[in-house]
Amino acid sequence: MTAVTPLRGPAGVVTARASAKVNLQLSVGPLRADGFHDLVTVFHAVSLFDEVTVSSADRTSVAVTGEGGPAVPLGPANLAVRAAVALARAIGRRSRSAAGVRIEIRKRIPVAAGLAGGSGDAAAALVACNELWHGGLSLAELSEIGALIGSDVPFSLAGGTAVGLHRGEQLTTALVAGSYHWVLAFGATGLSTPDVYAACDRLRAARGSEGGAAAPELGARGAAAPQLSTELMAALRSGDPAAVGPLLSNDLQPAALSLQPLLRRALAAGKDHGALGAIVSGSGPTCAFLAADADAASDLAVAITGAGVCRAVVQVTGPAPGASLVEPGTAS
Ligand code: ATP
Numbered sequence: 001m002t003a004v005t006p007l008r009g010p011a012g013v014v015t016a017r018a019s020a021k022v023n024l025q026l027s028v029g030p031l032r033a034d035g036f037h038d039l040v041t042v043f044h045a046v047s048l049f050d051e052v053t054v055s056s057a058d059r060t061s062v063a064v065t066g067e068g069g070p071a072v073p074l075g076p077a078n079l080a081v082r083a084a085v086a087l088a089r090a091i092g093r094r095s096r097s098a099a100g101v102r103i104e105i106r107k108r109i110p111v112a113a114g115l116a117g118g119s120g121d122a123a124a125a126l127v128a129c130n131e132l133w134h135g136g137l138s139l140a141e142l143s144e145i146g147a148l149i150g151s152d153v154p155f156s157l158a159g160g161t162a163v164g165l166h167r168g169e170q171l172t173t174a175l176v177a178g179s180y181h182w183v184l185a186f187g188a189t190g191l192s193t194p195d196v197y198a199a200c201d202r203l204r205a206a207r208g209s210e211g212g213a214a215a216p217e218l219g220a221r222g223a224a225a226p227q228l229s230t231e232l233m234a235a236l237r238s239g240d241p242a243a244v245g246p247l248l249s250n251d252l253q254p255a256a257l258s259l260q261p262l263l264r265r266a267l268a269a270g271k272d273h274g275a276l277g278a279i280v281s282g283s284g285p286t287c288a289f290l291a292a293d294a295d296a297a298s299d300l301a302v303a304i305t306g307a308g309v310c311r312a313v314v315q316v317t318g319p320a321p322g323a324s325l326v327e328p329g330t331a332s
Contacts, residue, residue, distance in 0.1 A: 013055045015331040016128035018120030018156050018323040020048040020109045020316075022182065022281040022288045024236070024244070027226035028251040031201050039168050040226035042233075043152075045159040046182055046318040050109050050117055051331055052080055052124035054132050057102040060084060065104075068111035071190070072118075079118040079149060080105055080125035086145050087126055091135040101129060106332065112190025114256075114282030116152040123156035123323035131325055139322075143171075159322025161236065163228060177239030180290060180318050181297040183275070185266050185310035187285030191259060196283040199255035223251075245276025245290045256284030263287060266309040273303035 021043050029038035050066075062081050064072045072078065076085070080103050088099035103125060109117030126142045129135070137145075139157060146153030151167040161174040204223050235243035257263050263280060266287045270278040274296065275289035289304070291297035294315075301313045 012132070013053060013328075014128045014132045015051055015053040015326040015328075016124040016131075016323055017049040017051045017326050018124040018127075019045040019159060019320040020115035020117060020120060020184075021045050021152065021155060022115070022184075022279075022286075022318070023250060024161070024248055025229050025232055026250045026252055026282060027228070028197075028200060028223065029226045030204075030223040036167055037197065038166060038226055039164065040228050041164045041168050042161065042174060042228075042236075043155040043164055043168070043171075044161045044180070044318045045155070045320040045322065046184070046316040047320045048109055048115070048184065048314060048316050049320075050120050050124060051106040051326065052121055052128055053104045053106075053331060054084070054125065054128040055102045056132065057100045058097050059100045060103070062103040062105065064107060066107035067109065068113075068117075068190075069105075069107055071111045072105070072107070078103075078105075079122040079153075082149050083122040083125040083146065083153070084129045086149060087129050087135060087137070087142075088133070090141075090145055091133060091137065093133060101132065110186050110190070110286065112192060113186060113286045114191065114193075114280065114284045115184075115286055116156060116282070119146075119150045119152035120156045120323065122146060122149050122153045126153075126157065127323045127325060155322075157322050160319045163233075174233065174236060176236045176319060180241055180244070181292070181294050182316050182318060183270070183289040183291060183297055183301045183304060184281070184314050184316060185270070185287040185289070185304055186312045186314075187260060187263065187266075187287075188311045189260075189285070191256060191284045193283040196252050196255050196259065199258050200252055203254055203258060226251075241276050241290055241292055248277040248279040248288075248290065250279050250282075252283050253280045256280045260285050262309070265307075266304070269304055269307035269309045270300065273300055273307075275300055
């Protein structure tokens with residue numbers, strides 16, 4: 001097991017940050033009897049970070065500032081709070097005061113954007129509270145706790161580029177050469193992940209009733225078992241963005257487009273202005289555009305902004321690190 005590197009802040013205050021993710025591949029299996037879908041996904045962490053600061057307190061509270069802050073729940077439903085509560089329980093801090101923590105979240109990752117911002121906050125809270133409380137848990141142990149909070153939390157802890165199986169929480173690090181330059185285009189409003197999966201099921205059912213699910217490899221509910229793209233993995237090993245771009249894929253994209261048809265215009269604008277690949281990130285509505293290099297990403301960001309097809313754009317690079325402690329005095 002890998003130990004989490006200790007990094008002490010001033011007494012009683014610890015900050016950690018976690019990155020956003022895009023899915024380079026998101027292959028969604030048929031709806032299972034338990035309501036979930038088996039996934040094969042390739043997660044890729046990018047350099048857009050939320051910061052979570054924790055400090056000792058008599059009772060647990062959370063404050064959220066920044067991008068989309070008002071949309072984030074401030075009670076026990078907040079994923080950072082759930083992470084702190086789960087960690088306190090796991091390391092035996094049972095009384096209200098022993099488990100009390102003040103949590104401050106500074107958001108840059110938009111909410112309900114398909115970028116796993118909430119999972120990132122949970123991962124950062126796990127890392128920060130483990131340090132604050134001298135929990136001494138390894139990354140693997142934090143990951144086990146994180147998986148109970150959300151399927152994307154283990155990847156938010158790990159960072160880099162990784163293949164996720166099952167619900168995305170069973171991770172294997174992927175071999176990736178070089179770094180990739182992205183433009184992210186944020187939508188005007190968020191999309192709920194459950195709504196997007198439900199739309200995906202509806203579209204597949206409709207396709208099945210039109211005869212599209214007749215092929216033997218497709219399940220009764222109109223989807224094949226998810227498969228990792230070996231072509232994409234080879235392209236990632238080559239480090240060539242021109243090879244990676246056309247291989248980006250997302251089974252949830254038709255569903256996200258059905259719920260927010262304007263996303264088609266954003267994807268088209270990116271392609272028209274030279275993006276090597278253009279894709280909805282996860283359940284959307286963020287669109288991710290792959291550029292050849294930093295200069296091409298700057299040009300693309302300007303062109304997409306000018307096209308007026310989204311609320312805001314940012315330029316990021318990947319792979320970015322997993323949730324990690326921020327050196328005291330350098331938090332934003
Ligand atoms: P998913 O990881 O399911 O793809 P997402 O990346 O699209 O989700 P998030 O920003 O993680 O979206 O938010 C999903 C929902 O989680 C929000 O609608 C919000 O109500 C809830 N939530 C709870 N805690 C947080 C948090 N700390 N930050 C953002 N959202 C949170």
